[in-house]
Amino acid sequence: MENITHNTENRILEAARDVFHRKGFNGARMQEIANLANINKSLLHYYFRNKELLFEKVFNDTFSQLASKMGGIFMSEMTLISKIETFVELYLIFISEHSYVMQFIINALQDRPERLRDIITNQNINPELLLEKIHKQLKNEMGIDMDPLQLYVNLLALVIFPVVAKPLLQSIFSLSDERMAVFYEERKKIVPVFIENALKGYEKDKKLG
Amino acid sequence: MENITHNTENRILEAARDVFHRKGFNGARMQEIANLANINKSLLHYYFRNKELLFEKVFNDTFSQLASKMGGIFMSEMTLISKIETFVELYLIFISEHSYVMQFIINALQDRPERLRDIITNQNINPELLLEKIHKQLKNEMGIDMDPLQLYVNLLALVIFPVVAKPLLQSIFSLSDERMAVFYEERKKIVPVFIENALKGYEKDKKLG
DNA sequence: GTCTATATCCAGATAGAC
DNA sequence: GTCTATCTGGATATAGAC
Numbered sequence A, B: 001m002e003n004i005t006h007n008t009e010n011r012i013l014e015a016a017r018d019v020f021h022r023k024g025f026n027g028a029r030m031q032e033i034a035n036l037a038n039i040n041k042s043l044l045h046y047y048f049r050n051k052e053l054l055f056e057k058v059f060n061d062t063f064s065q066l067a068s069k070m071g072g073i074f075m076s077e078m079t080l081i082s083k084i085e086t087f088v089e090l091y092l093i094f095i096s097e098h099s100y101v102m103q104f105i106i107n108a109l110q111d112r113p114e115r116l117r118d119i120i121t122n123q124n125i126n127p128e129l130l131l132e133k134i135h136k137q138l139k140n141e142m143g144i145d146m147d148p149l150q151l152y153v154n155l156l157a158l159v160i161f162p163v164v165a166k167p168l169l170q171s172i173f174s175l176s177d178e179r180m181a182v183f184y185e186e187r188k189k190i191v192p193v194f195i196e197n198a199l200k201g202y203e204k205d206k207k208l209g
Numbered sequence C: 001g002t003c004t005a006t007a008t009c010c011a012g013a014t015a016g017a018c
Numbered sequence D: 001g002t003c004t005a006t007c008t009g010g011a012t013a014t015a016g017a018c
Helices: A007-027 A030-037 A041-048 A051-075 A080-097 A101-111 A115-122 A127-142 A148-164 A166-172 A177-204 B007-027 B030-037 B041-048 B051-075 B080-097 B101-111 B115-122 B127-142 B148-164 B166-172 B177-204
Strands: none
Touching: A007 A030, A007 A041, A007 A051, A007 A101, A007 B007, A030 A041, A041 A051, A051 A080, A051 A101, A051 A115, A051 A127, A080 A127, A080 A148, A080 A177, A101 A115, A101 A148, A101 B101, A101 B166, A115 B166, A127 A148, A127 A177, A148 A166, A148 A177, A148 B148, A148 B177, A166 A177, A166 B101, A166 B115, A177 B148, A177 B177, B007 B030, B007 B041, B007 B051, B007 B101, B030 B041, B041 B051, B051 B080, B051 B101, B051 B115, B051 B127, B080 B127, B080 B148, B080 B177, B101 B115, B101 B148, B127 B148, B127 B177, B148 B166, B148 B177, B166 B177
């Protein structure tokens, strides 16, 4: 029986993912990918033609995986509060194992925003539908009429930023690795409460859209 | 009288700042910087020896400028609530004119976290003192005993992330440039209220650190 | 499919005239 | 200080044997 769809190809993809995630397109070296995959450099071209195509493959795979993980929770049938709690918990676990992923995607899109256009339609995720769902739940479960995009972005911000900006925060405030670990662990509790409290406040003064 | 401390040197620095901010160290080309500054490529080396040193100069200047802008507000004598409102307002204006700055710094530090170590001590900003001040104000003005780092990071996250992730958000949710402009304008109102509400919630259940 | 050897290109850096 | 011309190294990519 074959190994999981062509062993060499997969070794290359894993190595490429690792290197591209950490160094981005411009920082990555084909030689480093080859070394990591324990294969000859020219095999990279045999399987993926050139660096750009290899990068695209990695980007598409990475984004798809992330999108289903991040969108999936909000398309389920929990209460909004539960979704938020679940999201924070799962994301903080995921990101501790893949700390470079978000920055990789953000950088890749800053260079070429058009990278996403094709991919999204191919996903089973529908961003507009997701916002609609949040909007309805805000209204029905909490009596809040708020732009769901603002809420969703706030949630993403509170979860993603502290991870992406880790080196920045750690340098500025002279935080040890242990202190950072505690900091992230605390956030699993703090962030959901922070958001819930913020939302409860909106129930009273509904003037804000 | 001389122009502002050597005209050519300054033209180079402005051009370098622009290119490095948009493309990062690896993506930037010395030729592009020279073109933008309207000077010969070899002058870059005459003034700054090599690419690495030119980058360092740009990084240090950029960070110092940003640090004083971001830290200064919180060292002033306003109420905490006023500081938060002022910070959001000023930052969102600043960043709309320098949209690449934060990502530039984050990326530069991801590649080499040690870049900051020397700089910070040279600044008149004291991060520990800043946290202390926030901590005291939380307690005195709002009766909250909360980790000030968590609050400060939340604030940074809510302001910085939506700008850094602009291409991501715009692609995923198919948002026009006009829609994005409205979105950011709205945040000037929404973010301070969001944070204030979240804090008010903490006043009641103080169990969280 | 996998390797070695090589072509090609291009960016950073230097030499040296003016 | 500023320019032209050039060196050099390194990275992607290809040719071709096995």
